Amino acid sequence: MVKIAVAGGSGNVAQEIIDVLVATGRHEILILSRKDIPTESTPGITWIKANYEDTESLTQILQGVHTVLSFVSEQESQSSPFQKNLIDAAIKAGVKRFAPSEWATSGTQQLSWYAYKKYIRGYLEEVNKKGKVLEYTLFQPGxxxxxxxxxxxxxxxxxxxxxxxxxxxxxxxxxxxxxxxxxxxxAVQDLANVVSKAIDYEGEWPVVGGIHGxxxxxxxxxxxxxxxxxxxxxxxxxxxxxxxxxxxxxxxxxxxxxxxxxxxxxxxxxxxxxxxxxxxxxxxxxxxSDAWNRLLxxxxxxxxxxxxxxxxxxxx
The missing domain is CATH 3.90.25.10 (UDP-galactose 4-epimerase, domain 1)
Structure with missing residues (x-):
């Protein structure tokens, strides 16, 4: 059992994955959201209203977290400041694994609204340039x-x-x-199941995490x-x-x-x-790619x- 933080957890894809994680009954799930906290909550889930502009508060929130799954969407900013702060906080808090807000394509060419994904790919490469600081995978289902x-x-x-x-x-x-x-x-059902299995996977996550139907x-x-x-x-x-x-x-x-x-x-x-x-x-x-197919x-x-x-x- 590990503690999982889901950033942007009120989104469609995030909810599909959260449902599968909750059904396993194996993990503690923390959902970070910029929206108001729901009045009703599912057992096993804790909601926190997060300020992605405040790295220090994010660091405190992520204490004891093993894996961060990010669904933060930043079409309005190519430099993805919220996710960058989330990565910095994850590193400071000692988070082991991080999945940035991918959940789609292998490339970003011609997709101007995915510029922030391209930036974060580069930033994650940079933080690990001198040695592995944060294990991560780019979940890509097409x-x-x-x-x-x-x-x-x-x-x-x-x-x-x-x-x-x-x-x-x-x-x-x-x-x-x-x-x-x-x-x-x-199928989004396969994506959700693979993410759940990836959290339990004992080997090292592949950087490019293609999920191939x-x-x-x-x-x-x-x-x-x-x-x-x-x-x-x-x-x-x-x-x-x-x-x-x-x-x-x-x-x-x-x-x-x-x-x-x-x-x-x-x-x-x-x-x-x-x-x-x-x-x-x-x-x-x-x-x-079929990276996760081969690992599972x-x-x-x-x-x-x-x-x-x-x-x-x-x-x-």
Whole structure:
């Protein structure tokens, strides 16, 4: 049994992982949040309202903590001051393991809103440059396959945004000529289970912690969608240059209403996000390694085809 601190623990992905950790009954869980503390709490969980601008108070909070899982989102600041302070506090408090706020892609190219992730990768490298000070892993599952069951829930907490391959309406937007670009699709349930197993893992964490469900080309994934949904998809193709210039036009624009995006900015970000994600896919940012698969050979990962066939069976 160890003490785990979850920073930004009120987020969707964090809640999926917390549920699994609580179910094990093996760990003490401390949730740090900038929001007000809930009036009702789950047994085994302690909530603390945290000030990420105050390294000293964070250091006190992290006393006795073995592992920190960060879900702090800092799109507004490329230098990620809150996470940097959290790392500094973890080191001062003697924390053994740290997982920065990754939970997505292997690369950040074309994904401007992930600049803070790139900065923190560099900062963690720097703190360990002269010798290991803090063990860490970058948990990277690629895209959650759960997004593609929208509007039907396939997970308790994940908010299902509209995405460029729309199974419900049998349509897709892709970059012209990108059919061979690869994406990794992983169930959020697998991510949560792997994180739980990683906390108990006795070996050293890999720096690049890819979690691999299914890796498939865009073209083959659309074909899979057509098989699962029982009919052809309408595929709109936009050139890479049009996405880069921002002057692309399609018959629909996926609404990327992630909880971290202010409501009044969703429409603007949706166009930026669609272009960035598709350019990122083309650049290989959504293809991740199988590092944790190899370290956990007895764990059976969900495959995209079976998952989606089950989710869409009998649906109109």
């Amino acid at each position: 895209l959650f396959v759960n997004y593609f069951t929208r509007p039907y829930k396939s997970t308790k907490h994940i908010h299902q945004m509209e995405i460029m391959i729309d199974f419900e309406n049998r349509r897709a937007i892709i970059i012209d000529g990108s059919e061979d670009a690869k994406i990794t699709l992983t 299914t890796t498939i080309s865009i073209g083959d994934f659309i074909k899979l969608g057509e098989k699962v949904r029982g009919g052809p998809f309408t595929v709109e193709k936009v050139t890479k240059e049009e996405f880069e210039k921002g002057d692309w036009e399609t018959s629909w624009v996926p609404r990327i209403d992630h909880p971290s995006i202010p409501v009044d900015q969703v429409d603007i970000f949706s166009r930026v996000g669609v272009a960035g994600i598709l350019l990122g896919i083309s650049a290989g940012a959504f293809k991740v 050979p007895d764990y059976e990962f969900v495959q995209a085809q079976g998952f989606l066939e089950e989710a869409w069976e009998g649906k109109p």
